[in-house]
Amino acid sequence: MTEKLTPRDIYLRNVEREHYDADAVEHGAEFGMTGGQLLLLFTPEQIEHARREMASAFEETKTKKTISQKPQRELLTTVRISLKDADVEIPNQPLCTFEALLKSAAIVEKEYPKLIADLPDGEPWKYPKTAHAILTTSIGAKALAQIQQQLPEENFYLLLFIMGNHDLGRVMDAKKRRGLAMPAEYNLTPNHGAASAQLLKDWNALSQFPQDTQTIISYALLHHADKRTPELTPNASNIEKTQHAFVCFVRDIDKLSLFVNKTDQYLSDEKTKAEQVQVNRLNGEQGTIEPLALLDAFTQYKSIDRTQCKSYEAFMLQFLAWIYDVNVKSVLEQIVQSGAVEQLLSYFQCHLPETQYQAILNATMKYLENQGLKKVA
Known part of the structure; x- marks a missing residue:
């Protein structure tokens, strides 16, 4: 049965398809076409939870008192991810806080419009890539709903954050192709995934996360653009296993999004x-x-x-x-x-x-x- 599309999804598909239609982009501003992909996915309850967390951290710093934490749902200490070649078992502790996620999403929200400002509206990697990012995170949230129940909420939304920003580097590819000005370091990035990670680093969005989590984010962004999924080495560390699981999720949801949203267009x-x-x-x-x-x-x-x-x-x-x-x-x-x-x-x-x-x-x-x-x- 064909899924009934919301007006927002119809609009986003049209932006992917009719990327040259500046009027459509302007009329669709209400759907958040400014780079804040992750913020669209937070529920009011989760935003409120993050605000409480930020307020608690502030009060703890100010008063040096211990703040009681809201009890979280009980999870297994590890989670097994079922993959094609072999299952991978990864640690199941939070990799970041909601505060870090919201701060990073807000940075992307601020910087992304400036990033694409010098690209003409007819550029396929301007508005269409924004639409693809939002559609991909939306599909990811639905497709991984069962896995969401097994992960800390922070890790699930971290995964969506990576999905939402996996193609940021395509903008740099477009600028390079058009001969537009950009920092010299982007001429050296091996693929658009590496450029995506570099943009988050340059914007100080990446630095909001712990070092190990930065490594996971950068790895997933870099290798989502590989022609084939990188192999997990024998005797891999926990960080390497988590990296592998995350890059598999990002690559696969990217494919699912394109199969769902592009097949009709490619064929008809x-x-x-x-x-x-x-x-x-x-x-x-x-x-x-x-x-x-x-x-x-x-x-x-x-x-x-x-x-x-x-x-x-x-x-x-x-x-x-x-x-x-x-x-x-x-x-x-x-x-x-x-x-x-x-x-x-x-x-x-x-x-x-x-x-x-x-x-x-x-x-x-x-x-x-x-x-x-x-x-x-």
Whole structure:
């Protein structure tokens, strides 16, 4: 069943799609298109809790008295995260305070409009990336609701904070592409994830957190942009295990958001198709996977390098191949339940020779069955 969209979600999807429509952006200001992604997700109760925490800390500093803390729900000392290759068990103590989260979110709220101010409204990585950030955190909050019950609230919202800011560095990519002025250090960042972490550092948003938590945030931002999920090394430390779990969550929710919000546009909207053909230097729809070697890679359950795609059909095949790099089992299930996989298979059935379609269908169904998902939605 298709999820009923709220006016806010409809607006955000339109901003992703019609990024050149400055009037739509102006009319949508009420939906918080200024970078305060995390603040949109806090409930009034959580904001009030954070305010009490801040007030208590202030009073404790002023009076040197011990402040009684509000009892928290009991949690296990560790939590096991179910991943594709192997479960990972991480410590389950708070990684930060709500005070730190709110301060950092407020900094992003202040700095983000200044960051994008010199980009023209027609830039795809201006307003659309803001919309993507908010949609991703919203989807993350829903998709990880069960995991939320197992984590300290601070850790869950820290995860959403990272999701909301994972693509900040795309703005620096856009500035670099357009020859706009920016600090020299951003010419040296290896990918947009590293630039995202650098922006939070330069804004003093990162420094609001304890050092170990800064390490986790920076790692998740840096490696969410890798072509493949980094492997967890044997005998990993607790910090390394937590880093790995967080980067898996961020990467997977990013994929879920794009499957949910972009599949229709990629398959049905001619303007979106034309944009992707231009941006990715494709030859358009050719009625075949071009080059054909990418089909072999797909049937071997390998990810596909987008830069190797020549036809639009190959580009959509690399999109479907994202399922091979989804790590959190519950997220893969939600991707299938969204109907995106079924839509992509229908597209291939209509646009490809029967032999190519059957190869894609068989590989997809066998992979999902191996992951415990026996049928497409």
